[in-house]
Amino acid sequence: MRAMVFEGFGGPQVLHPADVPAPLPGPGQVRLRVEAAAVNGWDVKSRAGTTGAPAPTSPVVPGLEVAGVVDALGDGVTGVAPGDRVVGFAVGGGYAELALTKVFARVPDGLAATDAVTLPVAAEAATRVLRLLDVRAGETLLVHGASGSVGALATQLAVRRGARVIGTASARNQDRVAALGATPTTYGAGLVDRVRALAPDGVDAVLDTTGAGVLPDSIALRGGTDRIVTIADDAAADLGVTASYRSERDAGELAEVVDALARGDLTTTVGAVLPLADAARAHALVESGHPGGKVVLTP
Template identity: 85%
Template sequence: MLAMVFETFGGPQVLHPADVPVPEPRPGQVRVRVEAAAVNVWDTKVRGGSGSDAPAPSSAVVPGLEVAGVVDALGEGVTGVGPGDRVVGFAATGGYAEHALVSVWAVLPEGLAATDAVTLPVAAETATRVLRLLAVRPGETLLVHGASGSVGALATQLAVRRGARVVGTASARNQDRVAALGATPTPYGAGLVARVRALAPDGVDAVLDATGAGVLPDSIELRGGTDRIVTIADDAAGELGVAASYRSERDAGDLAEAVDALAQGRLSTSVAAVLPLTEASRAHELVEAGHPGGKVVLVP
C-alpha cells in the first residue's frame, strides 16, 4: 500500500511516498481503509526527532495519530463494528497511509464527512481530560489560552455547554471565531492581565494553556497562585509549580460522545486545508508555520 514515510529525522522534506505492507489487525483492533488522516504538531515533532528520546529510526516510520475510514478487517475479540462501517479513531499504526490499524474508535453517523470527523480524536480527548482536571463547574470563569486552536476551541465549547463562562485568548484575526464559540475573546500579548481583569472583574476560577507561549506567569497572577492552572504545551510548568497534562487517556465513550455532538451541530471544528496524501510535506510546513486556522487533513 502507499504510505508517506521517513527514515531519518529532519525537515518536512524527509517525508516521501513508499510502498509498505498492509498491516494486519491484532486482538482488539480494526483495520480501516483510510479516508482522511489528520496532521498534528506531534507528528512534526516526531519527524524532526524532538518528540521523543528514541534513537534514529531503524526502518521507515509512518506518522499520523488520527484517522477516519472504512473498516475492512477485524482483530480477534472485536464486537459492535464490522466490515463496511465507517469509524474515526486513534491510529495504532501510522495514519499517513492507505490502510491503518485503529485501537480506540467511534462509529461515524451517516452524513458526517471523514475530513470533519478526523479533527476530533486528539483535540476532544485533550480538552475533555483537562476540563476534568480543572473541575470546571457551572457559573465559574475559565480562561483559555489559544481558544481558536483545535484543543482550545473544543475546550471552550465543552465548558460553555457545562454552564461556565469562558474568556478566550486568540490572535486579532481570530477574535470573531472565539466569540462564535460562545466565549468572550481578547487578544493575547502585552497587557493581557489588565484586559482579562476588565473582562472578569470577579476573577478567574481556572486556566487552560493550550499555547505554550509563555502565558503561565500571567495566569498565576490572575489566579493568585498556581491552583487550577493546567498547561498542555509549556515545559516551564514544573519550575513554576503549575500542573502539566500530556498523557493521553483515550476513551471510546468520550470519543463517541464528541462525534455525536459534532454530527448534531452541538460542537464545531474547523479544517484549514485538505491535501492529497502525497503532499504530507506541504501539510507539515503549514502546521509548523503556525496558526493554520484549523486542522490540516490528508486524503489518500
C-alpha cells in the same frame, strides 16, 4: 499498500511515498481503508526528531488520527463490522491507504471523514483538562489559545457545561472565539489587565494550550497555582503549575464528541485538505503556525 514515510529525521522533505506491508489487526484492533488522516504537531516533531525518540531504523508511517471504513477485525472486537465508518487514534501511523485503530468511535451518517478526523487528539486533551480543572456551571474559565484545535473544543465543552469562557487568540481570530460562545481577548502585553476588566471577580480556572509563557500571568489572575493546567509549557514544574501530557484515550468520550459534532452542537475547523502525496506540504503548513485549522490528508 501505499504510504507516506520518513526514514531519517529532517525537514518536511524527508517525507516520501513508499510501498509498505499492509498492517494486520491484532486483538482489539480494527483495520480501516483510510478516508482521511489528520496532521498533528506531534507528527511534525516526530519527523523532525525533537521528541527524544531514537533515530528510526526502518521506514516510519506518521499520523495519530484516522477516519475511514472498517475492512478487517482483530480478535475480540465487537460492536463494529466491515463497512462501518469509524474515526480513532491510529496504531502504527495513519498516513497510508490502510491503518489500524484500537480506540475509535462510529462516524454518523452525514459527517464527513475530513471533519471527524479532526477530533480524536483534541477531544481527548480537552475532556482530560476540563476533568482536571473540574470546571462547573457558573464559573469563569480562561483558555489561552481558544482558537486552536484543543482550545476551541475545550471552550465549547466548557460553555456547554454552563461556564463562562474568556478565550485568548490573535486579533484575526477574535470573531472565531466569539462564535464558539466565549468572550474573546487578545494575547500579549497587558493580558492581566484585559482579563481583569472582563472578569472583575476573577477567574476560577485556567487552561493553557499555547506554551507561550502565559503561566506567570495565569498565576497572577488566579492568585495562586491551583486550578491552572497547561498541556504545552515545560516551565510548569518550576512554577508549581500542573502540566498534563499523558493521553487518556476513551472510546466513549470520543463517541460523545463525534456525535455532538454530527448534531451541530460542536464545530471544528479544517484549514486545508490535501492529497496524501502532499504530506510534506502539509507538514510545512503546520510548521508555519498559520494553518487556519486542522490540516487533513486524503489518500
